[in-house]
Amino acid sequence: xxxxxxxxxxxxxxxxxxxxxxxxxxxxxxxxxxxxxxxxxxxxxxxxxxxxxxxxxxxxxxxxxxxxxxxxxxxxxxxxxxxxxxxxxxxxxxxxxxxxxxxxxxxxxxxxxxxxxxxxxxxxxxxxxxxxxxxxxxxxxxxxxxxxxxxxxxxxxxxxxxxxxxxxxxxxxxxxxxxxxxxxxxxxxxxxxxxxxxxxxxxxxxxxxxxxxxxxxxxxxxxxxxxxxxxxxxxxxxxxxxxxxxxxxxxxxxxxxxxxxxxxxxxxxxxxxxxxxxxxxxxxxxxxxxxxxxxxxxxxxxxxxxxxxxxxxxxxxxxxxxxxxxxxxxxxxxxxxxxxxxxxxxxxxxxxxxxxxxxxxxxxxxxxxxxxxxxxxxxxxxxxxxxxxxxxxxxxxxxxxxxxxxxxxxxxxxxxxxxxxxxxxxxxxxxxxxxxxxxxxxxxxxxxxxxxxxxxxxxxxxxxxxxxxxxxxxxxxxxx
Amino acid sequence: xxxxxxxxxxxxxxxxxxxxxxxxxxxxxxxxxxxxxxxxxxxxxxxxxxxxxxxxxxxxxxxxxxxxxxxxxxxxxxxxxxxxxxxxxxxxxxxxxxxxxxxxxxxxxxxxxxxxxxxxxxxxxxxxxxxxxxxxxxxxxxxxxxxxx
Numbered sequence: 001x002x003x004x005x006x007x008x009x010x011x012x013x014x015x016x017x018x019x020x021x022x023x024x025x026x027x028x029x030x031x032x033x034x035x036x037x038x039x040x041x042x043x044x045x046x047x048x049x050x051x052x053x054x055x056x057x058x059x060x061x062x063x064x065x066x067x068x069x070x071x072x073x074x075x076x077x078x079x080x081x082x083x084x085x086x087x088x089x090x091x092x093x094x095x096x097x098x099x100x101x102x103x104x105x106x107x108x109x110x111x112x113x114x115x116x117x118x119x120x121x122x123x124x125x126x127x128x129x130x131x132x133x134x135x136x137x138x139x140x141x142x143x144x145x146x147x148x149x150x151x152x153x154x155x156x157x158x159x160x161x162x163x164x165x166x167x168x169x170x171x172x173x174x175x176x177x178x179x180x181x182x183x184x185x186x187x188x189x190x191x192x193x194x195x196x197x198x199x200x201x202x203x204x205x206x207x208x209x210x211x212x213x214x215x216x217x218x219x220x221x222x223x224x225x226x227x228x229x230x231x232x233x234x235x236x237x238x239x240x241x242x243x244x245x246x247x248x249x250x251x252x253x254x255x256x257x258x259x260x261x262x263x264x265x266x267x268x269x270x271x272x273x274x275x276x277x278x279x280x281x282x283x284x285x286x287x288x289x290x291x292x293x294x295x296x297x298x299x300x301x302x303x304x305x306x307x308x309x310x311x312x313x314x315x316x317x318x319x320x321x322x323x324x325x326x327x328x329x330x331x332x333x334x335x336x337x338x339x340x341x342x343x344x345x346x347x348x349x350x351x352x353x354x355x356x357x358x359x360x361x362x363x364x365x366x367x368x369x370x371x372x373x374x375x376x377x378x379x380x381x382x383x384x385x386x387x388x389x390x391x392x393x394x395x396x397x398x399x400x401x402x403x404x405x406x407x408x409x410x411x412x413x414x415x416x417x418x419x420x421x422x423x424x425x426x427x428x429x430x431x432x433x434x435x436x437x438x439x440x441x442x443x444x445x446x447x448x449x450x451x452x453x454x455x456x457x458x459x460x461x462x463x464x465x466x467x468x469x470x471x472x473x474x475x476x477x478x479x480x
Numbered sequence: 481x482x483x484x485x486x487x488x489x490x491x492x493x494x495x496x497x498x499x500x501x502x503x504x505x506x507x508x509x510x511x512x513x514x515x516x517x518x519x520x521x522x523x524x525x526x527x528x529x530x531x532x533x534x535x536x537x538x539x540x541x542x543x544x545x546x547x548x549x550x551x552x553x554x555x556x557x558x559x560x561x562x563x564x565x566x567x568x569x570x571x572x573x574x575x576x577x578x579x580x581x582x583x584x585x586x587x588x589x590x591x592x593x594x595x596x597x598x599x600x601x602x603x604x605x606x607x608x609x610x611x612x613x614x615x616x617x618x619x620x621x622x623x624x625x626x627x628x629x
Contacts, residue, residue, distance in 0.1 A: 066508045074609050075501050078494075081616050085494055088487065133484050140491040147502065148519065196548050204544040213541070241570035245561045248540045252554035255546055257485075296485045 002064065005076055009054045012080045016051040019086060020044065026090070029097045032106040035123045036096045038158065039137070043086050045153050046145060050082045053149055085144065092135065092163040096125035102172055104466035108420040109164075109180060111472075116271065116380070117187050121158040126168035130287055134183035134264075135163040136190055162187055173454075174462045175427050178272045178279035185267025185373075189260050192376045198259050201368050204251060208356050216243045247353075250295075254357045258298045259369065262361070265303050266373035269310045270381035274324045275425045277307045278432065281339050291347030293354040298361065304343040306366050308336075324384055331433040382421050394418060394426030398457070399437045403464035406471065417471045418464065427461040490619040496559060497612030500605045503527050507587075507602040516591060524588045527605070531581035534560040538574055562615070563608035565600075580604055 023044045031037060057063060057076060064072065095101070106124050113122050138161040145153055164183045170176050189195065217240045268276035284300045293299040312325045328336065350358060374381065394404040404423055406415045418426075430438055431454070439446040439453045446453050506520035516524070533549075537557025540550055560577060568576045583597040 063505075066512055067505065071501075071504055071508070071606055071609075074606070074613060075505070077613055078497055078501055078609070081494060081497075081613070081620070084620050085490065088490070135484055135487065140488065143495045144491050144498070146495065146498070199551070200545070200547045202546050204546065206541075206544055209541060209544060241561055241573055244538065244541055245558050248537055248554045249558045251544070252540075252546065252551045256551050 002069075005069075005073060006058060008073075008076055008080070009058050012054055012076075012083065013051055015080075015083050016047050016054075019047050019083065022090065023047070026093055031096055032098050032101055032103045032124075033110055033122075035110075035121045035161075036093045036125075038121055038161070039089065039093060039123060039163075042141070042153065042157065043089050045156070046082070046086055046150075049149060049153055050079055050086075054079055082144075089137075092123055092125065092137075092165075094125070095127050095165070095168065096123050100126050100168065100171070102174065102177075102462060104462055104469065105174060105177060105420075107473075108465055108469045109177075111469075112271070112420060113184055113187070116184060117160050117191060119158065120160040120162070120187065122161075123163045125163065125165055126171050127165045128168055129165070130167045130169065131165075132167070132179040132183055132283075133165045134186040135165075136186065137161040137163060139190065160187065160191060172458060172462060174458050174465065175275075175424065175431060176279050176283055178275040178424050178428075179268070179283055181268035181272035181276045182264045182280075184271055185264030186260065188267050188373075188376060189263045194263055194372055194376060195256065195260060197372055198263065198365075198369055199256060202255055202259065202360050202365055204255075204360055205356060208352075208359075209247060209251065212352050212356070213240070213243050213247060216240070216246075250353050251357065254295060254353065255360065257296045258293075258357060258361065259365075261297050262303065262306050262366070262369050263373055265306055266310060266370050267377075269307050270373060270377045272421055273382040273387055273425050274311060274328070275421070275428045277304075277311060277336075278428045280304070280307065285339075290343065291345075291350075293350060293358060298358070299347070301343040301345075301347065302358065302361060304339065306369065308340050308343070309366055310370050311336075324387065327384060327388060329429060329433040332429060335432050382425075386422065387425060390418065390422045391426055391429055394422060395429050395434060398426060398430045398460060399434055399441065401438075401441050401460065403460055403467055405464040405467035417468045417475075420465050420468070423461055423464050423468065427457060431457060486619055490616065492555065493612050493616045493619055497609050497616060499523075499526065500563075500609035500612060503605040504602060504609060507598060507605065510587065511598060511602070514591075516587070521588060524584050527584045527601075528581060528588065530556055531560075531577055531584065533557070534577050535574060535581070538577070559608060559612070562611040563604060565603065565607065 023040055026040055027037065054076070057072075057079070063075075067075065101124055109124060110122060113120055138157055138159065141157060141161075142154060164180055166177060166180065265276075265280075268280070272279075280300075280303070288300050290301045290304075291299045293302075297303075312323065325333070325336070349355065390407065393407050397404040404418055404426055406417050408415050435446045435453060435457075438457060439449065442456065444453065503523050503526075506516070506523045509520060510516055533553040533556035536549070537553035537555075537560075540553060540557070561573075564573065564576065579597065580601055583593050583601045586593040587598065587601075
């Protein structure tokens with residue numbers, strides 16, 4: 001047994017060596033920010049700690065005398081399992097290279113994230129999935145690499161380190177990247193511990209939960225009829241520990257996931273304004289069923305209802321600064337109304353678990369989520385005032401094929417840089433209301449050349465973001 | 481590519497298994513030397529908290545209130561169900577966990593406990609570590625969503 005274990009350790013060391021070689025290769029690549037290299041360093045050091053601990057186990061005679069052979073094997077195997085975990089972390093670096101990301105957008109996005117999450121390190125990367133996602137690295141790495149042996153490893157970990165992934169195939173479609181607002185929202189939700197405040201506000205229907213337990217127990221007890229009973233006795237319910245465990249875990253996890261997703265949507269609106277709502281509809285409607293919920297996400301229709309709650313103007317409990325509905329262009333207003341109508345339609349029956357959870361997300365809970373998120377923004381949300389101040393000037397620039405990276409104040413005789421959020425909101429307004437005018441300026445008819453015109457619009461916006469970033473950096477250097 | 485939800489479950493599984501291994505070693509050291517060093521005491525304190533959460537998780541459906549704590553309790557309950565000794569039935573699950581809690585507490589407070597009970601405590605954490613190892617392996621290899629396994 002000892003010989004087998006010793007060989008297992010030797011083989012694991014070979015995996016460590018291969019991993020360190022791959023890290024060396026990835027270190028040679030060029031990244032738009034320092035964040036991918038921070039993660040590479042973490043993986044490198046983690047790999048070294050695992051390798052040295054495997055060596056220690058091999059030589060630790062006291063350990064061989066203290067643990068049974070099964071326990072010792074388990075300990076070695078556990079250390080070995082850190083290796084595929086570290087390899088999985090490498091996946092977060094793939095796609096973050098300069099050539100795989102819209103590099104012009106990465107720095108402004110990083111600046112935007114740091115505005116809300118001080119001292120954060122974010123890896124932006126493209127991946128093959130048609131999705132956006134968020135991975136909270138600091139939280140996970142602290143959980144896995146806990147204890148004395150990993151202490152030095154965690155010391156170098158940024159206070160808030162995360163990965164935001166976006167679809168490679170849409171890499172240059174900047175209008176869609178407003179979806180990143182939702183991913184930043186996950187970070188804010190966690191940083192502000194909003195789960196501790198919001199989750200206890202959700203109430204579960206106990207009788208519905210017991211009813212599901214009854215049906216499952218009945219099925220498991222091979223046809224024994226318990227469904228007619230009003231309430232299961234303690235013994236009957238206790239008979240099926242597995243049912244209890246499954247329901248307890250599912251309900252708690254699904255509620256936790258859904259509340260966080262909804263709060264992240266509310267943060268998306270607060271950070272990007274209506275641009276996030278438009279990007280959500282554009283992206284999600286093409287690839288998801290509007291009324292289909294999952295273990296991790298509430299249905300897009302619930303999510304749209306929450307966003308609309310923030311954007312519409314007749315909500316007394318909603319912040320006035322976010323009531324964008326009243327100032328939209330007519331075409332934009334029609335577009336929004338049409339989608340809100342679709343979202344509010346009754347859908348087919350859900351899986352019973354999701355049905356319980358969906359019923360627990362009442363309009364009052366939606367209000368609570370919105371108000372706590374607005375509170376969490378500390379007055380730094382993208383407001384209607386900012387939108388009104390910039391939008392028509394920026395839209396005019398876009399319509400005339402001029403990158404909307406700065407605005408001229410003729411009275412004050414000065415120019416100001418446009419921020420990335422204003423540029424994208426103006427981009428959406430043009431996309432929804434003025435594409436005919438936009439396309440006329442390069443002498444094509446929009447309805448016949450939609451793809452080409454959309455591409456041109458996105459290129460113009462990306463150029464504006466790049467120029468605005470250059471100006472901002474220049475101003476920073478001048479002021480240093 | 482891993483889904484974020486599965487990577488989160490993998491993180492939880494690897495961390496829990498690592499914790500279980502450490503508790504097994506702490507108990508084994510105690511059985512050998514009759515002493516607990518400060519870091520072993522901290523691990524036993526964590527073990528006591530874990531068993532308290534298991535019982536809370538077990539009772540949650542009687543009064544289903546949600547909180548961050550209820551989510552942690554649900555996870556602990558689920559882990560303990562997987563790690564329980566095969567002869568523990570649904571009926572005596574809570575007594576079994578309560579016994580484990582008492583033993584861990586006694587070991588921590590009085591630096592002694594019944595030898596058989598200490599062995600059962602060690603067996604539980606050994607099973608816990610084993611079941612998490614299997615779960616980690618499944619999460620690394622299997623595309624099925626872990627929650628439905």
